[in-house]
Amino acid sequence: MQSSVWPRIRSLLPPTLEEFPQELGPEVDGAIVMCMKEAAACVYRGDLGRCGQLGEMIMDYSWEKLNGRNWRDVSRDWRTAYSYGCLFKVLGDCAGGLEFNKDEALRVCDMSLLLGAEIMDNVISKVIQILSDPLSKDSVETPESTTDLTHRKQKRVRDTQGNEAEAEPNGHIPEKMPRPLTPVLCANTTIPTVRCPSLEHFRQNYLIPQEAVILDGVIDHWPCMKKWSVEYIQKVAGCRTVPVELGSRYTDAEWSQSLMTVNEFIDNYILDQRPARRGYLAQHQLFEQIRELKEDIGIPDYCCLGEGDEDDITINAWFGPAGTVSPLHQDPQQNFLAQIVGRKYLRLYPVSETRRLYPFDSSLLHNTSQVDIDNPDADKFPDFAQAAYQECILCPGQILFIPVKWWHYVKALDISFSVSFWWS
Incomplete structure (x- = not known):
């Protein structure tokens, strides 16, 4: 007995074995x-x-080849x-019938998108679309896929003192959970806001x-403005x-990366907001992986x-708890930062202030300042206090234009989901 999705997935493949691509690059072992x-x-x-x-x-076998050297040295063949x-x-x-585990199949597909190369006209993404189709009814659903969202929303979470608190029905953290203080902005440093300016x-x-400028009213029609929440x-x-x-x-010494499901991330780093558990979903592939978003x-x-085409625009997702920080840095392209859920505090410095911001000397972090904005060291960075800046609190429905470099x-003041667009 085969799963109900098998006929649709089989239709993605060439009709005969002779038409199936079977050539791998020269670096791949004969076995x-x-x-x-x-x-x-x-x-x-x-x-x-x-x-x-x-x-x-x-x-x-391929996993060992992918992880046995620096990622930039991994060949496309492997x-x-x-x-x-x-x-x-x-x-x-x-094709496994009663043993079919849809979530495990999606995990394998995601690993291909994250670590592999595109094959057969992006067949993996097409498989994901079929597996994610709500109309697909498989013989057996895994415990994770049948989890009652109501039950998930009632999970107990801990505040920064370790005390337990109940998550609210909409998936947000109760207001009694500690949050970063909202900065008080000065009139002469606040980034201006304009509503729906013309292109010219x-x-x-x-x-x-x-x-820099904040654009208001530009994305009110995007479906995410009404739909997106932790639950969604x-x-x-x-x-x-x-x-x-x-x-x-x-920039912290303990910073690392890990692969996990979105549910694991939400449970462990969004709902559980102890300072020792800081996590941030920052990914440029998220929207290619998850077409619904x-x-x-x-x-x-x-x-x-x-100057470029729409295909040249890099779209990034930024999803994390209150208190998440992106240290002072610069990007090589123009940036539109669209705020969808929650608020963020941002402080911007023009390129002319670079000398006063003390970038790291290393090639890896040359676009990042050594200065901790929350606790600047005046002795180590004496000129920083004289650097001119602008600031804002970016609210849902607003876009901040950050000029190139x-x-x-950036600091999240609430549970936050932002989308950035890098363009030339």
């Missing part, structure tokens, strides 16, 4: 090439259990092999002179595997004033 050819043959003769076993073997291993593993699982007005007054993200993406940054900020956003019209510091 893995033979495994791939045998796995493909298993698909077409109906031996899908063996196909899944071979896929897992290819995945495991990333391609890893993706084929993931595909064969999922094909075997999807924005170009002449902000883009050409490279001046759990519903559409809870079982998906994503990379999470662990630690308060990436991508369909809820748009691209700001003002990006058309850039302007320095910016």
